[in-house]
Amino acid sequence: xxxxxxxxxxxxxxxxxxxxxxxxxxxxxxxxxxxxxxxxxxxxxxxxxxxxxxxxxxxxxxxxxxxxxxxxxxxxxxxxxxxxxxxxxxxxxxxxxxxxxxxxxxxxxxxxxxxxxxxxxxxxxxxxxxxxxxxxxxxxxxxxxxxxxxxxxxxxxxxxxxxxxxxxxxxxxxxxxxxxxxxxxxxxxxxxxxxxxxxxxxxxxxxxxxxxxxxxxxxxxxxxxxxxxxxxxxxxxxxxxxxxxxxxxxxxxxxxxxxxxxxxxxxxxxxxxxxxxxxxxxxxxxxxxxxxxxxxxxxxxxxxxxxxxxxxxxxxxxxxxxxxxxxxxxxxxxxxxxxxxxxxxxxxxxxxxxxxxxxxxxxxxxxxxxxxxxxxxxxxxxxxxxxxxxxxxxxxxxxxxxxxxxxxxxxxxxxxxxxxxxxxxxxxxxxxxxxxxxxxxxxxxxxxxxxxxxxxxxxxxxxxxxxxxxxxxxxxxxxxxxxxxxxxxxxxxxxxxxxxxxxxxxxxxxxxxxxxxxxxxxxxxxxxxxxxxxxxxxxxxxxxxxxxxxxxxxxxxxxxxxxxxxxxxxxxxxxxxxxxxxxxxxxxxxxxxxxxxxxxxxxxxxxxxxxxxxxxxxxxxxxxxxxxxxxxxxxxxxxxxxxxxxxxxxxxxxxxxxxxxxx
Amino acid sequence: xxxxxxxxxxxxxxxxxxxxxxxxxxxxxxxxxxxxxxxxxxxxxxxxxxxxxxxxxxxxxxxxxxxxxxxxxxxxxxxxxxxxxxxxxxxxxxxxxxxxxxxxxxxxxxxxxxxxxxxxxxxxxxxxxxxxxxxxxxxxxxxxxxxxxxxxxxxxxxxxxxxxxxx
Numbered sequence: 001x002x003x004x005x006x007x008x009x010x011x012x013x014x015x016x017x018x019x020x021x022x023x024x025x026x027x028x029x030x031x032x033x034x035x036x037x038x039x040x041x042x043x044x045x046x047x048x049x050x051x052x053x054x055x056x057x058x059x060x061x062x063x064x065x066x067x068x069x070x071x072x073x074x075x076x077x078x079x080x081x082x083x084x085x086x087x088x089x090x091x092x093x094x095x096x097x098x099x100x101x102x103x104x105x106x107x108x109x110x111x112x113x114x115x116x117x118x119x120x121x122x123x124x125x126x127x128x129x130x131x132x133x134x135x136x137x138x139x140x141x142x143x144x145x146x147x148x149x150x151x152x153x154x155x156x157x158x159x160x161x162x163x164x165x166x167x168x169x170x171x172x173x174x175x176x177x178x179x180x181x182x183x184x185x186x187x188x189x190x191x192x193x194x195x196x197x198x199x200x201x202x203x204x205x206x207x208x209x210x211x212x213x214x215x216x217x218x219x220x221x222x223x224x225x226x227x228x229x230x231x232x233x234x235x236x237x238x239x240x241x242x243x244x245x246x247x248x249x250x251x252x253x254x255x256x257x258x259x260x261x262x263x264x265x266x267x268x269x270x271x272x273x274x275x276x277x278x279x280x281x282x283x284x285x286x287x288x289x290x291x292x293x294x295x296x297x298x299x300x301x302x303x304x305x306x307x308x309x310x311x312x313x314x315x316x317x318x319x320x321x322x323x324x325x326x327x328x329x330x331x332x333x334x335x336x337x338x339x340x341x342x343x344x345x346x347x348x349x350x351x352x353x354x355x356x357x358x359x360x361x362x363x364x365x366x367x368x369x370x371x372x373x374x375x376x377x378x379x380x381x382x383x384x385x386x387x388x389x390x391x392x393x394x395x396x397x398x399x400x401x402x403x404x405x406x407x408x409x410x411x412x413x414x415x416x417x418x419x420x421x422x423x424x425x426x427x428x429x430x431x432x433x434x435x436x437x438x439x440x441x442x443x444x445x446x447x448x449x450x451x452x453x454x455x456x457x458x459x460x461x462x463x464x465x466x467x468x469x470x471x472x473x474x475x476x477x478x479x480x481x482x483x484x485x486x487x488x489x490x491x492x493x494x495x496x497x498x499x500x501x502x503x504x505x506x507x508x509x510x511x512x513x514x515x516x517x518x519x520x521x522x523x524x525x526x527x528x529x530x531x532x533x534x535x536x537x538x539x540x541x542x543x544x545x546x547x548x549x550x551x552x553x554x555x556x557x558x559x560x561x562x563x564x565x566x567x568x569x570x571x572x573x574x575x576x577x578x579x580x581x582x583x584x585x586x587x588x589x590x591x592x593x594x595x596x597x598x599x600x601x602x603x604x605x606x607x608x609x610x611x612x613x614x615x616x617x618x619x620x621x622x623x624x625x626x627x628x629x630x631x632x633x634x635x636x637x638x639x640x641x642x643x644x645x646x647x648x649x650x651x652x653x654x655x656x657x658x659x660x661x662x663x
Numbered sequence: 664x665x666x667x668x669x670x671x672x673x674x675x676x677x678x679x680x681x682x683x684x685x686x687x688x689x690x691x692x693x694x695x696x697x698x699x700x701x702x703x704x705x706x707x708x709x710x711x712x713x714x715x716x717x718x719x720x721x722x723x724x725x726x727x728x729x730x731x732x733x734x735x736x737x738x739x740x741x742x743x744x745x746x747x748x749x750x751x752x753x754x755x756x757x758x759x760x761x762x763x764x765x766x767x768x769x770x771x772x773x774x775x776x777x778x779x780x781x782x783x784x785x786x787x788x789x790x791x792x793x794x795x796x797x798x799x800x801x802x803x804x805x806x807x808x809x810x811x812x813x814x815x816x817x818x819x820x821x822x823x824x825x826x827x828x829x830x
Contacts, residue, residue: 234717343787355779363772370768371754383768384714384757386704391772 003068006056006146010097013049013104014136016042020107021129028122036122040111043125046132047108054101057145058088067152070094070145076158076577078547086169087159092293092309093145095172099289100136102180106209107132110184116205124184124191131183134316142312158577161548167227175220175247179285181213182250185257186282189275190324193331198271203264206278208639210261214254215635221247222628233583233598235517235616237624240385245368246288249361253281256357259350267411269339269347272332273354279328283321284361290317291368342413349406349414356399363391400454400505404461407494408468422468426460441514451509458502466495493638500630507592507623516617521603523610530615532560533595535568537613540602548573550584553599553611557588565590568597570613592622689731698734701743702727704757714757726755 020042027035057070061084066072074087074094089098107128116124139145162168188206192198224247229237238244257277264274294310341347366373371382404426408419434453438444467473469487470480520528527536538554552571559565568586575582588595600612689695702716707723715723715730726747733743747755759765 348783351779351783355776355783358779359772359776362775366768366771370759379764380752380754381759381765382706382754382757383759384704384706386758387768390758391769395772395776 002056002059002063002065003146003148006053006060007144009049009053009056010136010140010144010146013046013053013100014133014140016046016049017104017129017132017136019129020046021126021133024122024126024129028119028126033118036118036125039122039125039129043104043107043111043129046129046136047104050097050101050104050136053146054088054097057094057097058085060146061085061088064156066154066156067149069147069149072149072153072156074159075156076547077155078576079158079164080546082166082169083159083164086163089172089176090159090163091145093139093143095176095293096135096139096143097145098172098176099180100132100139102176103128103132103135103183106180106184110187113205117201120188120191120195120197120202123194124187127187127190127194128183131187131320134320138309138312138316142309155577158547158575161573161575161578161580161582162231165227165231167223168231171220171223171227173220174216174223178213178215178217178220178254179247179250179288181209181216182254182278182282182285184209185213185278186324189278190327193275193327196331196334198264198275198335200265200268203261203271203274206274207258207261207265210254210258210278210281211635211639214251214258215632215639217247217251217254218628218632218635221251222625222632226625229621230585230587230596231582233585233614235515235596235598235614235618237511237621240367240388242368243292245364246291249284249364249368250281250288252357252361252364253277253284256354256361257281259353259357263347263350267339267341267347269337269341270351270354271337272328272335275332275335276328277354279321279324283317283324284365286313286317286320290314341411344409344416345414346406346409346411349402349409352402353399353406356395359395360392363388363395367391397454400458403458403498403501404464407465422464423461426457426464429460430454430457445513448509448513451513452506455502455504455506455509458505459499462495462498462502466491488641490638490641493634493636493641496634496637497631498634500627500632500634502627503623503630504627507620507627510620511618511624514619517614518616519612519614521610522613523608528613528615530595531617533565533615533617534558534562535595535597535613535615537611540599540609540611543571545573547577548575550574551599551602553613555586555597555599555613557595557597565595568595570597570599572599572601589622592620594618594621687727687731689735691735694734697740698727698731701730701734701740704744705730705747706755706757708751708755 020039022039023035023042024039027033027037027039057068059065060068060071061075062081064071064075064077064084066075070091070093071087074091075084079087088094107125110121110128111125113121185206188202188209189198192202221244224244225237228239228244229235257274260270260274260277263270290310290313293313339347367383367388371380374381404423405419408422409415430453433456434449437452438446438449441449466487469491470483472480475483516531518528518530520526522528522537524537524539527534529535534557536556536558538556540551540553543550543552550571550573552569555568555570557565557568566588568588570586571584573582573584574580583598583600586597588597594616596616596618598614600614603610603612689698699716703714705715705726707713707715707718707720707726709720709722713723715726730743730747733746738746744756744760748760753759759768761769
């Protein structure tokens with residue numbers, strides 16, 4: 001019965017979304033607050049209905065109900081409970097349900113928001129309803145996750161073992177919370193274009209939603225990258241793979257939006273550009289979903305692919321973005337932007353940030369769809385990591401140079417000399433770091449030293465800014481302490497996010513340049529060198545797991561002085577169901593560094609068994625995950641800023657009841 | 664679910680990158696390092712977007728052998744790339760060559776940045792001069808005012824202090 005109840009709930013959610021869109025727009029055009037109120041109610045009800053459907057699917061997975069096609073294809077009775085639950089969003093159908101769940105959850109939150117002016121809110125809830133109609137409609141009619149099987153099997157096919165991992169179980173919910181969070185921003189932009197008003201008040205409402213989506217997206221991408229790092233066993237953390245690019249594009253666009261909405265909020269400038277970014281960010285989210293789910297591009301982690309339904313997704317994407325951009329082209333010229341700012345000003349710095357982020361986004365976009373473009377002209381080709389590194393590197397370098405100056409410049413007209421003077425120390429520290437690194441490191445790599453210096457520059461610049469706000473060393477200590485107490489959380493959020501970016505840049509430059517790799521065929525008792533460390537293969541034993549058997553190696557890692565650092569236990573798992581084999585990496589954490597050990601297949605040479613052991617020494621790798629985490633925490637901190645909430649309360653207006661009657 | 668795709672992924676993960684297999688390495692470490700960096704730029708044509716450095720597909724092993732042979736016989740990186748592109752098509756190269764057909768690819772991102780910059784500059788021009796700076800008298804009045812507010816209640820001065828109220 002559960003599956004039928006769930007299916008019913010999903011169809012109900014589809015009808016409720018139709019009602020949400022219809023009632024909101026009808027109410028808006030008839031100036032009837034009762035109707036729009038019903039639209040908001042429908043948004044809440046749609047969320048409840050989808051939640052019921054989602055709960056039914058999870059229940060089917062938890063109880064291993066193999067009469068449901070999706071459960072049969074992706075679950076197994078022997079699977080641990082957490083992966084049974086995660087299996088609910090491990091497939092195409094399930095992930096679309098997760099997408100719709102997030103979409104209606106954001107829709108419900110939007111319906112509950114009290115601060116929006118009546119007309120804008122009605123239009124926004126209506127647009128969100130239209131999105132619901134399209135995506136829930138796609139799910140119900142083309143991708144029902146709760147379809148029954150006529151003759152259920154006794155056992156299921158199990159979830160892809162690669163996906164049976166804690167980081168990847170949590171990755172889709174975070175990623176989708178980010179992707180779909182941008183739908184609210186999209187709806188707000190379309191709603192504001194329908195209303196014909198894109199101003200600083202509007203930007204103020206856009207910001208918290210963007211911050212939330214951006215923070216979720218940051219965590220989601222980091223989890224995915226971390227998974228690829230220790231699950232794929234190649235020692236790398238970013239492959240510029242189409243699926244990774246699909247998540248990076250909305251992130252870059254959301255980052256640009258985050259900054260341009262500040263300009264619109266504080267100065268009323270760039271309104272149409274901000275609206276464009278708001279539409280573009282969700283368009284790239286949908287494009288990502290299409291690229292990942294349709295399988296038009298080959299990818300190392302293409303799971304749950306279905307080309308036929310990909311076309312339908314493309315149609316949804318075309319309809320949504322096409323009409324939004326058409327509306328934008330019609331309304332944007334009417335938006336007046338009378339603000340004036342000098343070439344040296346905070347506005348200019350933020351515009352440069354936006355120009356570069358737009359250029360990087362277009363690099364990733366063109367690079368990702370390049371094979372498709374060429375195919376249209378009957379040629380074959382594609383781009384990979386070397387292309388992206390060459391193009392994105394210099395562009396980001398320009399952004400990094402400008403970044404620390406931005407927050408130090410005043411709005412409207414900045415004092416370039418003053419900002420540069422305040423940044424002298426930061427610049428000196430960065431140059432010193434580069435020289436020191438170049439002198440001490442071997443092999444010597446000038447570009448990498450410069451890269452690390454960029455990270456130091458970002459961190460030192462962020463610290464300079466916050467110290468300036470606190471007037472450290474320029475005012476008595478008590479005054480600084482008092483300022484520490486009143487500094488808004490938004491300011492801390494920005495500082496943390498910029499420091500996080502700096503840490504990430506340092507880690508990326510250092511790790512890519514000075515990673516050490518080593519591979520040897522070892523028999524039990526043999527050892528090999530890895531940088532300053534020694535790896536000794538003690539033994540390989542068979543260890544049974546929950547739903548697999550593992551060939552687990554015991555490798556003693558010792559440092560230069562012969563002291564035992566840790567025991568690495570890399571393994572090769574053979575799963576009982578399907579007989580697939582995966583490799584489990586062993587990580588020895590050493591401060592910021594990782595010793596990363598992988599074991600290969602057994603080879604028999606004569607009477608002796610040997611194994612290919614690969615070791616990586618990944619220096620400063622921790623920064624690559626800590627940095628983005630700090631950025632996400634900064635986003636969350638900004639989101640909790642009192643001023644965002646106060647602004648919400650202040651602009652609260654009584655809802656007009658029956659405006660038509662009053663007129 | 665596409666079984667072939669999964670098989671390819673498992674193939675990749677199951678067999679570890681044999682690029683690092685000691686048995687195949689070139690004797691000269693400098694040549695081996697060059698070969699490895701070429702591997703990373705070369706697509707394993709039958710795999711899911713992997714380089715031949717990562718993949719253990721038979722074709723990747725063939726490509727690695729071909730590249731190592733070329734490197735050992737003294738070919739430059741450019742010659743190896745040209746050979747691969749001629750024999751397997753441009754698709755084999757992860758780093759597209761700087762040729763006219765790829766002009767959009769290489770210049771596009773920088774054009775976007777330049778157009779953005781151009782728009783910014785034209786916006787500045789069309790808006791006329793930026794607001795005039797304060798005259799010395801106005802500057803003095805402002806300083807006097809801000810000093811006065813500093814001596815007032817601390818809560819008030821904190822709100823008026825520059826840099827504290829804006830993010």
